[in-house]
Amino acid sequence: MLVGRDGERTHVERLLRDASSGSSAALVVRGDAGIGKSALLDHAVAGAGDMRVLRGVGIESEAELAFGALHLLLYPHLDRLDVLPAPQAAALRGAFGLSDDTATPFLIGAATLTLLAELAAEKPLLCVVDDAQWLDRGSSDALLFAARRFQADPVVMLFAVRDTAVPFATPGIEELRLTRLSADAAAGLLDDRSPGLTAPMRARVLEEADGNPLAVLELGAARLAAQREGRAEPAHQVGPLPVTRRVQDAFRAQITGLPPASQAILLVAAADRLAGMDTVLRVARAVGADTADLEPAERAGLISVTDELTFRHPLVRAAAYQCATHHQRIAVHRAFAEALTTPDRRAWHLAAATTEPDEEVAAELERTALRAERRGGAMAVSAAYDRAGRLSVDPERKARRIAKAALAAYDAGKPDRAARLAVEVTSLTTDPAVIADMTLLRGQIEYERTSPEADAALAAQAARLVADSDPERAVVMLTEMLCAGRDAGALTSVTEGGRMLAGLDLRPGSRSRLAADALSSWGALLSGQPEAGPLRAVLEIGHLPGEDVMHRVVAGFSGLMLADDHATIAVMDTMVAETRATGALMWIPYAQEILAFAHALRGDFLTAQTCLAEAVALGTEFGLDMEVAVLRSVSVWLAAVTGDQTRCRALAAEVLPVLENRHAVGTAMTHWGLGLLDLAAGRYATAFDALHLVCTGPARYDFLIRAVPDLVEAAVRDGDPGRVTEHIEAFDHWAAHVDSPVATALSHRCHAMVEDSEKRYRAALDVPAGPFDEARTRLLYGEWLRRRRRRGEARTELTAALAGFARLGATTWEARAASELGERPVEPAVVNVLKDLTPQEVQVVRLAAAGLSNKEIGAQLFLSPRTIGHHLYRAYPKLGVTKRIELAQLGLG
Structure with a gap:
């Protein structure tokens, strides 16, 4: 019976009821130890009725075992793996050591989602995980990945999370915090469970428990027993001793009151939750205990014994381990190492029993790390390599192992741990290759922490260390340097990186040589010299099968710089498809950023918004704060062209403090959006100021050079075209060398506005550009014709512009065209049928239209088939189909 938790109980009961109606829910219950989290989960299980229930728990001592908790949770249902998409089934088998398949964390998360959805298809499912803060990272990532993506399945996922010194983040999932009981509720609980306490003793318990229900129960029981037996009470604690400490002290007192053999068997059970009763008893016998020694602990209510041994509360387990002496723990871990045949668990018990460097144990842990790496458990990899390093005898082996621990920590989304280990490694070794890897890693961390420019500087240091000994590796480091320098607008870094790339001793004709040559031209192009270097070659590399994802990203950005939107989209579509297939979702935000830019500049605003929605969601989930801000800068631009002034300004206010003086490209994109917002509304002076920041800033020769025509329009409309002569010259120089239809059309438009030239307007319209740019040119030309009283011709151009803006959803520009016409014509015959759909609905219906089944779509988008069906059900009425x-x-393509 839960006391004092009426609101929390009602909330959980509602989630269970809703699940029976086909609604999904995920809830994190947070609070101190003993505050009632486990009791609330037990209440949910008791009220689950006909729901299928899966229960899991995290154990601190087992957090290094990759996917151990997930394996235990799903083990009874692994016979269903064959119904999963083949890559997902292979990922789970690899994660659980059932095959040699190499798994990626996101495919494991997708497989967890699909398997839980399959179980829920038969009957509603309740999945509860207690002490989730102690889950191994692979298990927690997989379960949280699934929990965030259930939408229309009858699934409820409940996680109990204890507040600890290390935060356990659960972004995107509803949280319910349990606070202390009210004074009346605590008193009622104490009187019900420990009746007969004297008034002073009752007051003392309530004071010490401070509303913590477990403390009320345990301290009350201890005081009542002492009172009945006439034992002396310990001195009243003065000062703020934490409630959890008081409860653990109470448990320790109960445990130390047991016979030594009973204490020993509790220590054995606490040291390895995965051990079955037969293993527990075998190890217990090795340290002088046996089955009969369980009885005193069971009689005291500390444990229950059926087919397995269960502690009454996680704090009992912790107390059983902590109150043992150091040599007792070592003896138990050594006994486990001798009793176990499972290599990973054996290795960790050996490590726990080893107190000084031991190369044999270190090598065992290194093999454990390699197995965890194949399974996709990055945090387990980091922990194993770290401990192996600490036990290494040879200093260089120690450095290399801890370096691998740092890299794995970064892959696991633990940048603070990765940075700490990376710095430590550089003090342990003089090997330039290892130091270079750690320097590059520190740079990648500083990209988010400090700025892209800091990343570029560290990447340059790393490249110099290996430029002569390993030029192929130096290409990777210099690619990081150029990309980060470009983002920061640090042209000196980009130019220096290009010079270093050109000087590397690489095999002629190799991909690395081609990439280095192409990238070396970035510095020239970003300095306003597009004639220098084979930049287009990197686009061709991006199309090659099996190309490194970083080269594809570079190819995508290069395509934007060359105004080759079609090529950019082709390269990045290939990359997105490959990352979905392999589960390398960390790259999707970066790929979708480029796709969003390209689609937005082409005028496909809906597709750009669809790309951004997925990218922002994943970037937020992965903690990529800088990348999310850059993605939102594109949303500022889109909000401007679609006429959402409130959203445009709100987003700009949100991202500029993050981006300014750190990310030049994102900052410029934001100001470009603000400038377009004012330009469309006729606020030409204000628009000029914003666009001038873009066209004179450090990113002015990036793809953001395409803002120059907007700056020219603002200047001409504001009556001072002479202010942009230099910008037009730079734009013409760029357009002539990139040889892009879009660039050519925009160059003609600039000259048409400044020269008041009909010939130039016609030339601009004769070159195929994107639909938004074409509509913009028709609007300007129509306005030019109308001022010359050529009303019929003007109406033709303005009507075409209006129809174009209407199709694209560019409402402010549409209103401007309608105002020029003086009346609103009939709706255009061709409209975007997807305009009323959410971004995720757009993704789903496009894939469905291509002939994919719900299961295939779910596998691509990492959603359950039922959720896909739910999106289709909502989309059909909006599309007018059944x-x-x-x-x-x-x-819909």
Whole structure:
């Protein structure tokens, strides 16, 4: 019976009821130890009715075992793996050591999602995980990944998380914090469970328990027993001793009151939760205990014994381990190492029993790390390599192992741990290759922490260390340097990186040589010299099968710089497809950033918004704060062109403090959006100021050079075209060398505005550009014709511009065209049928229209098939269709 938790109980009961109706829910219950989290989960299980229940628990001492908790949770249902998409089934088998398949964390998360959805398809599912803060990182990532993506499945996932010194983040999941009981509720609980306490003793318990229900129960029981037996009470604690400490002290007192053999068997059970009763008893016998020694602990209510031994509360387990002496723990771990045949668990018990460097044990842990690496458990990899390093005898082996621990920590999303280990490694070794890797790692961490420019500086240091000995590796480091320098607008870094790339001794004709040559031209292009270097070659490399994802990202940005939006989209679509197939989701935000830029500049605003929605969600989930701010800068631009002034300004206010003086490209994109917002509304002076920041800033020769025509329009409309002569010259120089239809069309438009030239307007319209740029040119040309009283011709151009803006959803520009016409014509015959759909609905219906099944779509988007069906059900009325087959007739590609 839960006391004093009426609101919390009602909330959980509602989630269970909703699940029976097909609604998904995930809830994190947070609070101090003993505050009632486990009791609330038990209440949920008791009220689950006909729901299928899965229960899991995290144990601090087992956090190094990759996917151990997830394996225990899903083990009874692994016979269903064959119904999962093949890559997901292989990922789970690899994660659980059932095959030699190499797994990625995100495929494991997707497989967890799909398997839970399969179970829920038969009957509603309740999944509860207690002490989730102690889950191994692989298990917690997989379960949270799944929990965030259930939408229309009858699934409830409940996580109990104890507040500890190390935060356990659960972004995107609802949280419920349990606070201390009210005075009346605590008193009622104490009187119900420990009746007969004297008034002074009752007051003392309530004071010490401070509303913590477990403390009320345990301290009350201890005081009542002492009172009945006439034992002396310990002195009243003065000062703020934490409630958890008081409760653990009470448990320790109960445990130390047991016979030594009973204490020993509790220590054995506490040292390895994965051990079955037969293993527990075998190890217990090795340290002088046996089955009969369980009885005193069971009689005291500390444990229950059925087919397995269960501690009454996680704090009992912790107390059983902590109150043992150091040599007792070592003896137990050594006994486990001798009793176990599972290599990973054996290795960790050996490590726990080893107090000084031991190369044999270190090598065992290194093999454990390699196995965890194949399974995709990055944090387990880091922990194993770290401990192996500490036990290494040879200093260089120690450095290399801790370096691998640092890299794995970064892959696991633990940048603070990674940075600390990386700095430590540089003090342990003189090996330039190891120091270079750690320097590059520190740079990648500083990209988010400090600025891209800090990343570029460290990447340059790393490259210099290996430029002569390993030029192929230096290409990777210099690619990081150029990309980070470009983002920061640090042209000296980009130029220096290009010079270093050109000087590397690489095999002629190799991919690395081609990439180095192409990248070396970035410095020239970003300095306003597009004629220097084979930049287009990197686009060709991006199309090669099996190309490194970093080269594809570079190819995508290069395509934007060359105004080759079609090539950019082709390269990045390939990359996104590959990352979905392999589960390398960490790259999707970066790929979708480039795709969003390209689609936005082409005028496909809906697709750009769809790309951004997924990228922002994943970037937020992965903690990529800088990348999310850059993605939102594109949203500022989109909000401007679609006429959402409130959202545009709100987003700009949100991202500029993050980006200014750190990320030049994102900052410029934001100001470009603000400038377009004012330009469309006729606020030309204000628009000029914002656009001038873009066109004179450090990113002015990036793809943001395409803001120059907007600056020219603002200057001309504001009556001072002479202010932009230099900008037009730079734009023409760029357009002539990139040889892009878009660049050519925009160059003609600039000259048409400044020269008041109909010939130039016609030339701009004769070159194929994106639909937004074409509509903008028609609007300007129509306005030019109208001022010359050529009303019929003006109406033709303005009507075409209006129809174009309407199709794209560029409402402010549409209003400007309508104002020029003086009346609003009939709606255009062709409209974007997807305009009323959410970004995720757009993704789903496009894939469905291509003929993919719900399961195939779910595998691509990492959603359950039922959620895919839910999106289709919501999309059909908006599209005016009733059947899946009709989607193919809508032309949704």
